[in-house]
Amino acid sequence: MPRLSSPSLIHKTLLLIFAAIVFGPLAALFTGLFKALAAGNFSLLSLALPTGRRLVLLANSLSLAFLVAVSAMLIGVLVALYLWRFKSGVGRYLRWLIILLVSLPPYIHALSWMSVLGRLKIMPAEGFWVSWWVELMAYLPLAVGLSLFGLDAVEPVLIEAGRLARPDIETLKKIILPLAFPAISACAGLLFLLSLMDFSIPSLFSINVYALEIFAEYSATNDPIRALLLGAPLLALAVIVIMFVQRSIRSAALTISRPAGREPAFLIFPEWLNWLQKSALMIIIIQILVPLISLIASAGSLKSVAQSALQAKNEITFSFWLSITAGLLCLAPACAMAEELTDRGTGNYWWFLVVLALVIPGSLVGAGLILLPVGVWLPVIAYLSRFLPLAALVILAKLRRTDPLLVEASRVHQPDNFSGWWRVRLPLLGPGLWAAGCLVFIFSLGELAATIMVTPPGYNTLAVRIYNYLHYGASAQVAGLCLVMAAIFLGTGALMLLIFSSGGRLIKLGAR
């Protein structure tokens, strides 16, 4: 495993910065809680134990999250199996398009479905099942993407060895799916937690969920400690789920990055499975087309889209600067953490913390940050706090793809540490850094749960403006803004995928 030989003091400092940013908000909240308890305010603790209405709310949220995770995984695995077999032609482009759609924030899906259901009038655009469907649509690309990574990671020779002995369907059941299971189960766990922590979709479809309760409690009382205690059951659930899937996530993260070998021959499945795959594919096509068509139809002419964008000029500029700053600042600490995760000793502890950090509710991050000195750049800290772990995992994937011999050769031949790092190791890591920066940029641009709490007075981000408008229904103005946002997401995502999959050749060509 290549390991950047940065001076250990810098490495340790960067790790400390990583931990401080990611866990700082939670630490601030817990410090506040201990202070309140030390002052004898023990009655607060009752908030951590949901009873009555809150218990029902938690049960409803759990059922919704469970249903979303199970259905998304069922459809996701079926679609992934189909795309995995068709690696060339249309299948190849569809696979990239689906991965790109992961970046679209849930509320854009909410808007488009709100608009479609409003036009069709076949059912009311609110309630549990509509919320489930829209969440399913929002998380489906992630389910397909991670399942695809899992399937891609199965070595072709293991599949071929199975095909020589048994029919393809048995090879699928006994070899391919068990070997892809770490990625699939990790994805199911993540989807469950993401759905549990998200309040944007349910709130837009008039469903009250537990995650919204945290935000509502903070809005009503302006007390971050109460928000923490209310969020305690969600945090406890996250820890439990992460304990179960952490090994899977780790295993998936370490294998998805394995460079692809020879593609296995085309597998022949029974008709019933082909039929199921095609049905699942139809759902994903609906998932792709509905936001696109509905947003274009609702936004009206190009002129009105431009007008909406012009009206939100300040928000777009502000969001852009915040997100690009987060995308740049994440690189050094994420790089240090990625290296640390490859360490067999300390890496074990960091893995748990990094995976846990991925699912800390955004509203808790926001509540914790409010306790810190307020500044106009506070949203940047919120973005880093939420997305640094993701950046670290992307860089880790690139580290795993790098041939260790290339790094070792540079260690032997480099005139000094700096030239070895600058001329060999940094270029090798370049595509990973680029992808991590882009990913943090696009996720920051769409971030809502923490931003809504930490944006300083007088400022607003594009995501918050869209969310605020959405409560008044799907208007042409908000559709125009969503279209602008979607274009930024998809454009940046496409560039990121292009450079990451080209192995950095595009960066090198540009540099020449």
Next chain:
Amino acid sequence: MIRVKNTSKSFGKVLAVDAVTFEIKEPGVSAIMGPSGCGKTTLLRLFAGLEVPDEGEIYFGEDLVSSKKGCLAPHLRNMGFVFQVPALWPHMTVAENILFSLSGVSTEEKKERLQLLLEKLDLAGLERRFPDEISGGQARRVALARSVIAKPKCLLLDEPLTNVDMDLKKRLLDFIKNEVAASTPYLIYVTHDIEEAKSISQNILFMDSGKIR
């Protein structure tokens, strides 16, 4: 009889197998020799049904098993295949790996065949271990056991002894010559080592640039 008729296979612009025609008329051991990249592995994969030929046909006996129009599924060919790497399934134990290809056989017979192979290949006691708990040499032997337990009609060995130490190489070659070859009607052994080829068979086919010379 195994008959390969005018068979070609290319990957993009690389012509791996170029209009190959030959016959193995009598049962026995055949060796295919040639330098790295000459198309030996692709030819074996075509036999096994893991690749579809671009042109030509492959027959086992009178049965057409591969042509560009379609291929008989690999598991229906009654073949064993030892890959260049052991290719053991990491989620299965040694015993599960070996027994995977055995179906339609009583549990008693499964146990019997497994024990016999484990003993012959010095693997006794390892049946409950997982692939990451055994050595590279042991993994090679497990791969060999897996490919012969179902008593295939044809066994394909693709440089099975590459990167194996001299002592183990000699033992495995003896096992293949004395035990496997005796019970397998057709055995095709691919190697780039002339000594290895000579020691296993008198019937040696030379391959170069995708063609049988």
